[in-house]
Amino acid sequence: MSFHDQQYSEKRDFMRMTMDTSARLSTGDLELDVICRDLSNQGALVLSQQAVEEGKTVTLSISSPTPGLQGLQATGEVVRCEPEGDGQFSIGLKFDSLN
Numbered sequence: 001m002s003f004h005d006q007q008y009s010e011k012r013d014f015m016r017m018t019m020d021t022s023a024r025l026s027t028g029d030l031e032l033d034v035i036c037r038d039l040s041n042q043g044a045l046v047l048s049q050q051a052v053e054e055g056k057t058v059t060l061s062i063s064s065p066t067p068g069l070q071g072l073q074a075t076g077e078v079v080r081c082e083p084e085g086d087g088q089f090s091i092g093l094k095f096d097s098l099n
Helices: none
Strands: 017-026 031-039 043-048 057-062 072-083 089-098
Touching: 017 043, 031 057, 043 072, 057 089
Parallel strands: none
Antiparallel strands: 017 031, 017 057, 031 043, 043 089, 057 072, 072 089
């Protein structure tokens, strides 16, 4: 499907990659092991066993699977946190910076 064939709600100014990889979410006083479900240059969606308050500043770290290659570290804000049916929480992040 081309960009022009997509529903309007799915048209974004950036690519979003679907993934299923382990990551670490830090809030300053809390360190969580999470699963990153999708990632773009502006944000991410992660699954967590614990809720994180909307508006909270966080750092998301994803290790590189390739030795010697730097992983991703991004800082940003929690823009939504919703319970999932399986006891996990879906956490939407908006990035302020990527390293």
